[in-house]
Amino acid sequence: MRIRAALLAAVLLTAVGCGTGAASDPNAALKVGVSPVPHAQILKYVADNLAKDKGLKIEIVEFTDYVLPNTALVDGSLDANYFQTVPYLETFKQSSGAKVDWIGPVHLEPLGVYSKKHKKLTDLPEGAKVAVANDATNEARGLRLLQANGLIKVKPGTEATATIRDIADNPKKLEFVELEAAQLPRSLEDTDASVVNGNYAIDAGLKPASDALVLEKAEGNPNANGLVTRAELKDDKRIKDLLDLLQSQQVKDYITQTFSGSVLAV
Numbered sequence: 001m002r003i004r005a006a007l008l009a010a011v012l013l014t015a016v017g018c019g020t021g022a023a024s025d026p027n028a029a030l031k032v033g034v035s036p037v038p039h040a041q042i043l044k045y046v047a048d049n050l051a052k053d054k055g056l057k058i059e060i061v062e063f064t065d066y067v068l069p070n071t072a073l074v075d076g077s078l079d080a081n082y083f084q085t086v087p088y089l090e091t092f093k094q095s096s097g098a099k100v101d102w103i104g105p106v107h108l109e110p111l112g113v114y115s116k117k118h119k120k121l122t123d124l125p126e127g128a129k130v131a132v133a134n135d136a137t138n139e140a141r142g143l144r145l146l147q148a149n150g151l152i153k154v155k156p157g158t159e160a161t162a163t164i165r166d167i168a169d170n171p172k173k174l175e176f177v178e179l180e181a182a183q184l185p186r187s188l189e190d191t192d193a194s195v196v197n198g199n200y201a202i203d204a205g206l207k208p209a210s211d212a213l214v215l216e217k218a219e220g221n222p223n224a225n226g227l228v229t230r231a232e233l234k235d236d237k238r239i240k241d242l243l244d245l246l247q248s249q250q251v252k253d254y255i256t257q258t259f260s261g262s263v264l265a266v
Contacts, residue, residue, distance in 0.1 A: 029057035030238045033069035033081035036062050037203040038255075038263045039225065042107070043082060045254050046245045054241040064182060066135060073230060074098045080229040080239060082106065082246070083199075087160075088137040089228060099231040103239060105224035106246045107255055108264040109198025111138070111145055112212030116188045121149055121213050126172050128192035132164065134178035139163055141216075141223060142195035149214050202262055209261035224266045 034040045040062050047058040061078060063069045069081040070092050084092075086102055093100065118124055132142040140162045146152050147159075153169035154162040164176040179187055184196040185204035193213065201208050208215055216223070227246060229239050245251065252265035 026237060027057075029059045030242060031059045031061055031077070031079045032242070033061045033063055033072055033078045033083065035069075035083040035199050036064065037199050038107070038109070038259060039082050039199065041258070042246070042251065042255065046242070046251060050245045050248065050250060054245065056238060056241050056245070058242070066181060070096075070098070070100065070228075073100060073228065076230075079233060079236075080227055080242065082227050083225060084228065085137065085223040085225060087141075087222060088135075091137050100228055101231050101234045103227040103229055103234060104243045104247060105226040105266045106251070108216075108218055108221055108224045108266055109202075109262075110208055110212075110215040110218065110221075110264065111141055111195060111197060111223070112201060112208050112215045113145065113149075113193050113195050114185075114188055114201065114206060114212055115191075115193040117192055118213070121151060121193070124151070124172060124174070124192055127175060128172065129175045129177060129190070131177045131179050131184055131187040131191045131194040133181040133184065133195065133197065135181060136161060136163070138181055138197060139178065143167070145195060145214065145216055198263065202259070207260075207262055218264050218266075 032043060034043055040060055043058065043060050047060065051058050063083070066084065066088070069078070069083050072078045073081050089100070089102055092098065113121060133139050140160060143152065143154055143162045144159055147154055151172065151174065152167050154166045155168045158166040164178065177187070177191065181197050182200055184194045185200055185206065187194045198208055227243050233239055255263050255265040
């Protein structure tokens with residue numbers, strides 16, 4: 001979701017003032033903000049099957065957007081979150097000045113191009129309407145996927161932050177529509193194709209491994225989703241224990257068996 005600077009600044013001024021500023025009770029439940037799919041599913045598996053072995057209590061808090069899990073972490077409502085990538089986190093930190101830290105990766109949700117009207121990317125007609133996310137990180141990521149598959153080219157040097165205004169070559173004269181990431185699955189009724197985040201695709205009943213026209217490759221992909229916490233909690237034993245569990249072989253096996261290639265353990 002696009003973070004509007006003025007609104008974010010106002011939220012964070014309040015949030016910083018409300019933060020705890022100190023590590024919590026080591027015996028208290030760890031409040032973790034997640035997206036519903038697949039993050040909440042994976043974390044629930046950990047809470048139900050693995051957490052007791054470490055004496056860890058986990059309270060799962062679900063969010064359906066990409067803004068509130070970070071602002072809630074900053075204001076102390078959460079102890080950690082698990083929904084985002086390093087590039088998205090870095091963009092948030094640069095915009096807000098928040099002191100939050102990446103703890104470690106858990107899984108990759110390959111970004112995909114989906115269509116209800118066409119079977120292949122090469123079938124897209126001239127002037128086809130294509131929807132992409134409107135937040136900086138996912139828009140650039142989506143445009144890189146389209147570029148990797150020969151549909152467009154962005155200006156050299158803009159790959160990491162590209163928006164549709166950085167498209168330098170668009171031979172099919174595709175018409176781009178920028179939408180909030182959560183709206184992209186629903187946009188498929190009105191577009192020729194949409195570039196959809198893995199979690200929203202799965203939540204909408206799509207199967208990335210079989211339904212996507214193309215998917216991101218896992219090799220060398222910097223967009224793994226992982227665990228994030230405030231700076232003062234990064235050495236908290238509960239945080240370290242949670243990361244150990246999220247990166248355990250049991251969780252890797254669960255991801256492989258549950259999501260059949262639509263979510264990839266890292």
